[in-house]
Amino acid sequence: MEQTLNNNRQRRVLLVDDDRDVLALIKEILEIGGFSVATAGEGGAAAKLHAQLGGVDLLITDIEIPDWTGFELADALSAKQSNLPVLFLTRGLPAEDTGASLPQRHILQKPFTARTLLASVDQMLSTN
Numbered sequence: 001m002e003q004t005l006n007n008n009r010q011r012r013v014l015l016v017d018d019d020r021d022v023l024a025l026i027k028e029i030l031e032i033g034g035f036s037v038a039t040a041g042e043g044g045a046a047a048k049l050h051a052q053l054g055g056v057d058l059l060i061t062d063i064e065i066p067d068w069t070g071f072e073l074a075d076a077l078s079a080k081q082s083n084l085p086v087l088f089l090t091r092g093l094p095a096e097d098t099g100a101s102l103p104q105r106h107i108l109q110k111p112f113t114a115r116t117l118l119a120s121v122d123q124m125l126s127t128n
Helices: 002-008 020-032 044-054 070-080 113-128
Strands: 014-016 036-040 057-062 086-090 104-109
Touching: 014 020, 014 044, 014 070, 020 036, 020 057, 020 113, 036 044, 044 057, 044 070, 044 104, 057 070, 057 104, 057 113, 104 113
Parallel strands: 014 036, 014 057, 057 086, 086 104
Antiparallel strands: none
């Protein structure tokens, strides 16, 4: 675990979820995993934060967020930062094809364990 923590110290994650409790819990898990985490509760705020940060190593976003969908947010940020890996969080899989099957985009079903979250994040970052 120490090796993983050391590898993640420079990794920046933008985390977006409108549920403050979920946002705080996931942020804590990621920080324990050694990541630097910036958070936002809606798409517009996340886009501004992404611009202020000058990009991130990974976007983690709930699919259903205020003002934009997670897919719209991912598309907007990917237009500014090519090859941005995106991990979508959802309680239910969307019925329509949303582009989440693209190589840099994955879906993680809620609820999930801390171990599953960190494994998904590590896998996405190792392929990027």
